Amino acid sequence: MGPITTTLWIGTAIMVLGLLAFLALMVKAPAANRSFFSATSLVALIAATSYFAMATGHGSVLIGGRVFFFARYIDWVFTTPLLLLDLALLAVPSITARAGTVATLIGADVYMIITGLIAGSINDPTKYIWFASSTIAFVVVLYILLVQLFGDARNRGGSVGRLFGNLSLLTLILWVCYPIVWLLGVEGFRVLPLTAEVVIFALLDVVAKIGFGFILLTSSVISGR
Amino acid sequence: MGPITTTLWIGTAIMVLGLLAFLALMVKAPAANRSFFSATSLVALIAATSYFAMATGHGSVLIGGRVFFFARYIDWVFTTPLLLLDLALLAVPSITARAGTVATLIGADVYMIITGLIAGSINDPTKYIWFASSTIAFVVVLYILLVQLFGDARNRGGSVGRLFGNLSLLTLILWVCYPIVWLLGVEGFRVLPLTAEVVIFALLDVVAKIGFGFILLTSSVISGR
Amino acid sequence: MGPITTTLWIGTAIMVLGLLAFLALMVKAPAANRSFFSATSLVALIAATSYFAMATGHGSVLIGGRVFFFARYIDWVFTTPLLLLDLALLAVPSITARAGTVATLIGADVYMIITGLIAGSINDPTKYIWFASSTIAFVVVLYILLVQLFGDARNRGGSVGRLFGNLSLLTLILWVCYPIVWLLGVEGFRVLPLTAEVVIFALLDVVAKIGFGFILLTSSVISGR
Numbered sequence: 001m002g003p004i005t006t007t008l009w010i011g012t013a014i015m016v017l018g019l020l021a022f023l024a025l026m027v028k029a030p031a032a033n034r035s036f037f038s039a040t041s042l043v044a045l046i047a048a049t050s051y052f053a054m055a056t057g058h059g060s061v062l063i064g065g066r067v068f069f070f071a072r073y074i075d076w077v078f079t080t081p082l083l084l085l086d087l088a089l090l091a092v093p094s095i096t097a098r099a100g101t102v103a104t105l106i107g108a109d110v111y112m113i114i115t116g117l118i119a120g121s122i123n124d125p126t127k128y129i130w131f132a133s134s135t136i137a138f139v140v141v142l143y144i145l146l147v148q149l150f151g152d153a154r155n156r157g158g159s160v161g162r163l164f165g166n167l168s169l170l171t172l173i174l175w176v177c178y179p180i181v182w183l184l185g186v187e188g189f190r191v192l193p194l195t196a197e198v199v200i201f202a203l204l205d206v207v208a209k210i211g212f213g214f215i216l217l218t219s220s221v222i223s224g225r
Numbered sequence: 226m227g228p229i230t231t232t233l234w235i236g237t238a239i240m241v242l243g244l245l246a247f248l249a250l251m252v253k254a255p256a257a258n259r260s261f262f263s264a265t266s267l268v269a270l271i272a273a274t275s276y277f278a279m280a281t282g283h284g285s286v287l288i289g290g291r292v293f294f295f296a297r298y299i300d301w302v303f304t305t306p307l308l309l310l311d312l313a314l315l316a317v318p319s320i321t322a323r324a325g326t327v328a329t330l331i332g333a334d335v336y337m338i339i340t341g342l343i344a345g346s347i348n349d350p351t352k353y354i355w356f357a358s359s360t361i362a363f364v365v366v367l368y369i370l371l372v373q374l375f376g377d378a379r380n381r382g383g384s385v386g387r388l389f390g391n392l393s394l395l396t397l398i399l400w401v402c403y404p405i406v407w408l409l410g411v412e413g414f415r416v417l418p419l420t421a422e423v424v425i426f427a428l429l430d431v432v433a434k435i436g437f438g439f440i441l442l443t444s445s446v447i448s449g450r
Numbered sequence: 451m452g453p454i455t456t457t458l459w460i461g462t463a464i465m466v467l468g469l470l471a472f473l474a475l476m477v478k479a480p481a482a483n484r485s486f487f488s489a490t491s492l493v494a495l496i497a498a499t500s501y502f503a504m505a506t507g508h509g510s511v512l513i514g515g516r517v518f519f520f521a522r523y524i525d526w527v528f529t530t531p532l533l534l535l536d537l538a539l540l541a542v543p544s545i546t547a548r549a550g551t552v553a554t555l556i557g558a559d560v561y562m563i564i565t566g567l568i569a570g571s572i573n574d575p576t577k578y579i580w581f582a583s584s585t586i587a588f589v590v591v592l593y594i595l596l597v598q599l600f601g602d603a604r605n606r607g608g609s610v611g612r613l614f615g616n617l618s619l620l621t622l623i624l625w626v627c628y629p630i631v632w633l634l635g636v637e638g639f640r641v642l643p644l645t646a647e648v649v650i651f652a653l654l655d656v657v658a659k660i661g662f663g664f665i666l667l668t669s670s671v672i673s674g675r
């Protein structure tokens with residue numbers, strides 16, 4: 001078993017442990033905050049499934065001699081909207097009051113992942129136009145998050161505003177790494193070998209999903225303690 | 226035309242007849258209950274489409290020498306949430322009041338079908354891990370249905386509680402057969418030949434969709450008579 | 451670069467310009483009407499993406515020697531619901547008050563596009579049964595639009611009723627052309643050569659998306675001026 005497979009199995013294990021931890025935390029949580037626990041547990045479940053698929057060889061294909069892990073994109077197309085939903089639920093008391101903003105946020109995010117999937121799956125220079133389209137959508141996501149929703153979160157007062165500030169900063173730092181790693185990795189300029197890319201993506205995924213989840217779900221705002 | 230194709234054509238015909246019957250029942254129904262008729266008609270329409278695709282050879286592929294009817298999973302991924310929605314609409318006066326529960330119910334159900342599709346489409350022993358993941362999600366679906374929603378339905382009083390009790394019992398009995406038939410059939414241990422599997426799935430589909438629909442839509446609670 | 455590729459690049463350019471124009475109009479719009487601008491901009495964005503994919507050769511496959519532009523259907527499955535949503539938002543003050551009608555409208559529309567995709571991707575005579583199923587769903591879409599939602603729009607009084615009347619008439623005329631062109635084109639009876647089909651679809655797409663968008667977003671009802 002090479003280092004790539006080992007990494008993918010470790011990723012699977014961490015996602016499963018994260019899922020179990022989130023479910024355990026849910027039991028003691030106030031009923032009104034259940035949605036945060038369900039959404040974050042679903043993120044861990046989907047990631048565990050995707051890592052398992054990649055570890056067993058069912059999450060990748062060969063495209064022009066290069067290994068392409070399509071399972072990541074199936075993971076991301078569901079989990080990134082769920083993570084954004086966590087942040088939106090935190091920022092605004094009722095999601096329906098900001099239905100337009102949240103719909104635009106999720107729409108831009110899904111567009112980002114789908115165009116990223118196309119960029120990753122083709123091998124001619126047009127891939128960088130797909131990459132650029134995906135990145136524009138990413139900027140829209142960050143704008144809505146850091147400007148519009150941050151404003152809403154601050155209006156909800158001290159501890160919610162602070163928690164949102166921390167989580168959106170963490171999100172900003174981690175999420176920005178994804179297109180960079182992609183560009184340096186085998187989908188882009190091939191500066192990073194595949195093994196390094198798989199390891200870095202695994203670290204990012206663990207912090208962006210499980211680390212993020214722990215900060216959110218153990219915060220006094222959400223855990224009610 | 227072999228017995229499999231004949232079965233699939235009969236399935237198509239029954240689903241079309243069921244669809245027409247549900248639409249006819251809708252005309253006389255109280256406007257407030259229209260959603261039950263739309264959702265259940267859509268179930269019959271999707272099933273008719275899927276059976277037609279399978280009968281004409283466009284709903285299956287060969288995987289390692291075995292016939293795999295992928296069209297079933299496209300059918301199920303839409304129809305099982307719609308059937309669960311029927312039950313949820315019956316149990317709770319306003320779906321938004323139980324948005325979290327209903328989202329978890331539908332999420333677990335979709336996860337069950339997608340992991341079932343992966344289990345069915347691969348040929349190495351990891352398929353049983355996919356089967357197990359799908360089954361865990363199935364248990365979550367049954368738990369939400371038989372414990373949480375059943376509780377809500379009972380609180381809505383006599384006739385609604387009784388109707389929900391009957392329909393959820395029928396759902397329990399029929400739905401449990403699906404993984405068993407799958408496991409005994411060509412996707413699993415190959416105890417059942419393909420013809421038997423196709424016939425049993427057709428019988429289950431007809432009762433779980435058209436039979437279920439008739440009980441629901443002709444009940445006095447829903448038909449208003 | 452042949453006439454087909456040229457047409458597809460022109461289509462891409464017009465969709466991008468339309469997108470930029472819609473975004474510019476959004477800036478000055480009343481906040482309450484933002485949803486119309488977001489939805490219509492998303493239509494232009496998706497179309498630009500789809501035309502770009504087709505122009506660069508990533509939006510089509512060869513099926514039995516015939517070029518099949520599958521990217522159209524991915525475009526349509528997202529953009530036709532968004533265009534219908536624009537019309538529904540115009541006709542009814544609150545979409546949730548007509549949730550059942552809107553769900554049936556969108557459901558029938560998605561069914562129309564998916565069965566149309568199947569019709570277009572197969573090469574035996576059963577394709578005409580898929581075409582017929584798609585057309586029945588199309589009739590349901592038109593019925594809900596021209597009868598049910600038109601009634602609601604008229605009840606909202608003079609200028610809304612007139613705008614809805616104009617837009618739904620435009621929609622009726624343009625949308626009816628799609629199945630006709632399809633039937634005369636290479637997917638159907640091959641009366642039209644591929645070049646003619648691509649040009650006509652491009653014209654229809656530009657008017658149904660960008661023309662429609664301009665009429666809607668510059669109307670006094672929506673622009674607030």
Ligand SMILES: CC1=C(/C=C/C(C)=C/C=C/C(C)=C/C=O)C(C)(C)CCC1
Nearest residue numbers: 116131134135138175178179182208209
């Ligand atoms: C902009 C951009 C990308 C962005 C990806 C992001 C932002 C992924 C985030 C994933 C997370 C947070 C996963 C799990 O927790 C791609 C698709 C790599 C490549 C194309 C350009």
Ligand SMILES: CC1=C(/C=C/C(C)=C/C=C/C(C)=C/C=O)C(C)(C)CCC1
Nearest residue numbers: 341356359360363400403404407433434
């Ligand atoms: C648990 C499990 C399954 C369950 C399927 C079910 C429960 C299907 C229900 C279908 C219905 C009710 C259709 C239509 O009316 C599979 C996917 C067979 C295989 C993997 C394990």
Ligand SMILES: CC1=C(/C=C/C(C)=C/C=C/C(C)=C/C=O)C(C)(C)CCC1
Nearest residue numbers: 566581584585588625628629632658659
């Ligand atoms: C009925 C029917 C069709 C209808 C398509 C329509 C109505 C498309 C509308 C597209 C628009 C309006 C796009 C963008 O603005 C198909 C799929 C061609 C073929 C099968 C039968």
